[in-house]
Amino acid sequence: MTMRNLQVLLASRPSGFPTEADFRIVESPVAQPADGQVLVRNHWLSLDPYMRMRMNAAKSYAKRAELGEVMIGGTVGEVIASRSPQFRAGEFVTGSLGWQLYALSDGAALRKVDPAVAPLSHYLGVLGMPGVTAWMGLLDMARPEAGETVVVSAAAGAVGSVVGQLARMHGCRAVGIAGGAVKCAHVVQELGFHACVDYKAGRLREDLERAAPDGVDVDFENVGGEVLDTVLALTNPFARVTICGLVSQYNATAAYPVRNLGAVLVNRIRMQGFIVSDRLEVWPEALRQLAGWHAEGKLRYFESVAHGLENAPRAFIGMLRGENLGKQVVRLSEY
Numbered sequence: 581m582t583m584r585n586l587q588v589l590l591a592s593r594p595s596g597f598p599t600e601a602d603f604r605i606v607e608s609p610v611a612q613p614a615d616g617q618v619l620v621r622n623h624w625l626s627l628d629p630y631m632r633m634r635m636n637a638a639k640s641y642a643k644r645a646e647l648g649e650v651m652i653g654g655t656v657g658e659v660i661a662s663r664s665p666q667f668r669a670g671e672f673v674t675g676s677l678g679w680q681l682y683a684l685s686d687g688a689a690l691r692k693v694d695p696a697v698a699p700l701s702h703y704l705g706v707l708g709m710p711g712v713t714a715w716m717g718l719l720d721m722a723r724p725e726a727g728e729t730v731v732v733s734a735a736a737g738a739v740g741s742v743v744g745q746l747a748r749m750h751g752c753r754a755v756g757i758a759g760g761a762v763k764c765a766h767v768v769q770e771l772g773f774h775a776c777v778d779y780k781a782g783r784l785r786e787d788l789e790r791a792a793p794d795g796v797d798v799d800f801e802n803v804g805g806e807v808l809d810t811v812l813a814l815t816n817p818f819a820r821v822t823i824c825g826l827v828s829q830y831n832a833t834a835a836y837p838v839r840n841l842g843a844v845l846v847n848r849i850r851m852q853g854f855i856v857s858d859r860l861e862v863w864p865e866a867l868r869q870l871a872g873w874h875a876e877g878k879l880r881y882f883e884s885v886a887h888g889l890e891n892a893p894r895a896f897i898g899m900l901r902g903e904n905l906g907k908q909v910v911r912l913s914e915y
């Protein structure tokens with residue numbers, strides 16, 4: 581019997597928030613691997629904010645998704661047929677095989693993972709790209725010192741949740757910013773941040789001043805817009821601002837007018853953006869440390885799980901609206 585693949589394609593380029601009509605779900609036969617290739621059955625799909633930018637026509641740091649193409653995305657799955665000397669059927673791999681149940685790969689960008697060490701989905705979160713993003717942006721770039729105050733936005737999400745826990749482990753005051761009282765309670769009670777500010781409560785500046793009474797030494801910025809602008813106003817001299825993401829702007833149709841850029845000059849701030857895939861050489865050490873802390877129970881990890889590939893578009897839009905708590909993943913099989 582021919583195996584059938586299910587794929588989610590980019591059907592149209594959204595203006596503002598995407599809708600489910602921007603995606604098309606199609607069925608096709610599963611192709612067999614050619615010489616040097618493997619066939620992977622994807623068990624889990626990662627949903628990430630960067631995918632929204634790939635849906636745009638505008639030039640960005642990475643290649644845009646073309647209309648009619650399979651949506652780009654990180655996956656974990658199992659090699660079910662191999663014509664590559666590097667992989668055997670039955671091995672588990674993570675890579676970027678897209679929003680689909682089956683994919684062919686030449687194996688070059690696949691990393692073997694072990695389901696006996698951690699649940700497979702964790703390789704899309706704390707033991708994968710988001711975890712490395714937190715590690716790189718905080719420990720390698722901002723380099724906070726014990727006693728400093730670290731603020732991180734989207735604190736209840738995949739990257740932010742790791743950032744705050746790493747900051748606390750390094751002796752810093754960890755202050756999160758998240759949307760809603762439930763998320764803020766989670767950030768403090770489950771993740772162990774010292775404080776969390778609900779940016780939707782309408783008192784961002786006052787609440788942040790109270791949560792960071794000694795000012796802000798490091799801002800790990802995931803959100804941009806008014807959140808970044810407000811944090812800038814509360815920075816200390818020689819603060820480091822790591823621009824990881826600007827998720828509040830990904831669906832915006834007008835640019836946010838930054839008011840507090842003067843703080844960068846007055847406080848001699850070092851502000852730097854980064855893309856985690858730029859420095860693949862630091863990934864092994866980052867993953868080694870993250871896996872150690874995770875295994876020791878020092879790094880807690882939470883997920884929001886959607887079920888079935890056909891529900892990926894809805895879960896993706898929900899994640900962009902803040903409906904996820906922790907890392908948003910899609911379960912594609914019973915594994």
Ligand SMILES: NC(=O)c1ccc[n+]([C@@H]2O[C@H](COP(=O)([O-])OP(=O)(O)OC[C@H]3O[C@@H](n4cnc5c(N)ncnc54)[C@H](OP(=O)(O)O)[C@@H]3O)[C@@H](O)[C@H]2O)c1
Nearest residue numbers: 629734737738739758759802825826827828854855856902
């Ligand atoms: N530079 C890199 O290499 C790199 C790598 C990975 C991720 N990132 C960036 O890191 C950030 C977090 O990514 P993630 O994967 O961890 O996603 P996430 O935080 O798990 O999910 C996205 C979150 O963004 C928040 N959000 C959405 N719209 C917002 C708005 N208008 N204002 C404030 N918050 C808003 C929501 O949380 P609330 O409910 O709290 O609003 C939502 O849950 C994103 O900006 C992403 O692009 C960058």
